[in-house]
Amino acid sequence: MxxxxxxxxxxxxxxxxxxxxxxxxxxxxxxxxxxxxxxxxxxxxxxxxxxxxxxxxxxxxxxxxxxxxxxxxxxxxxxxxxKQDMYIPDQIRIGCANSISSYLIPEILPELQKKFPLLRVKIVSHHSEEIMNKLVNNEIDFGLIRTITHPKFHTKTILSNPVGLFASPNHNLANKDIPVSLEELSSEDIIFYDHNSTEWLYINRLMKTMNLQLNTIIELDNMESAKRLVKKGMGICFLPQHAVYEEVKNNQLVNIPLKKPLNINTEIAIAYSKDKPVTDIINFCSSFVFHHF
Structure with missing residues (x-):
């Protein structure tokens, strides 16, 4: 076989x-x-x-x-x-998109340390575009980012996570027994995280095709801030499900089902140079995320 x-x-x-x-x-x-x-x-x-x-x-x-x-x-x-004799450096520099640094890195690092106990790790967090720039300038060894193509780097998708609509448990939409229509969303206060993302573009295009417009009251580039504002009841927000797992489990946030599912995924990729050998550390991080999230 x-x-x-x-x-x-x-x-x-x-x-x-x-x-x-x-x-x-x-x-x-x-x-x-x-x-x-x-x-x-x-x-x-x-x-x-x-x-x-x-x-x-x-x-x-x-x-x-x-x-x-x-x-x-x-x-x-x-x-x-x-391949245990494959080159393993004594230090690795990992660049991460901000949300990945907050949610995936704390899961990856303990397992990475078990596999490579002598390894020293440096984490650099920034927007995906800036992480790619750091790769180009050889400031990091590999990146965990939103999928971005570049001719000098492999970008391999390792996680595809659904995007959902989330609100405070006390929000009026959280108490409805039926899914919410897109028309209803146009009258709600929207908090938008990462307005440069493909998810943001998709949602806005979808609303425009229906002659609707989102009432975006706040735009942020920090997911933690977005979640805190939602928990305080300031508005509702589209967020990747992996980023709100703990809050949903602890009933701090609730998922608002939509009549017309968005079918949007946030895709996370591992990016590394085509000109350098792939280390066991890159293979391990890629495999761990792919199989555990």
């Missing part, structure tokens, strides 16, 4: 989409489709059915998935063990 075919299969399941899986694996869409056809021929069964842009597992696909995931994990672990 070809491990690359299994890898394509697992990535499509993770991303619910052939194109996004292809991007994560640095493959063309026809290549990843060919790998799935090869696997389906080998297994003599259909593994996916298409529903719009999503790729849904068949019953046989669901049976295969846990085995494929284990086989891929064993392969990656074996590859990692065989």
């Amino acid at each position: 070809n491990i690359r075919n299994l890898e394509a299969f697992v990535y499509i399941v993770y991303f619910d989409n052939f194109n996004k899986a292809a991007e994560a694996l640095f493959l063309s869409q026809p290549t990843i489709s060919a790998r799935i056809r090869s696997l389906e021929n080998e297994m003599n069964t259909k593994l996916f059915v298409r529903e719009g842009r999503k790729s849904i597992l068949t019953d046989n696909g669901k049976k295969l998935f846990p085995y494929a995931e284990k086989m891929l994990s064993y392969y990656q672990e074996a590859t990692y063990k065989m």
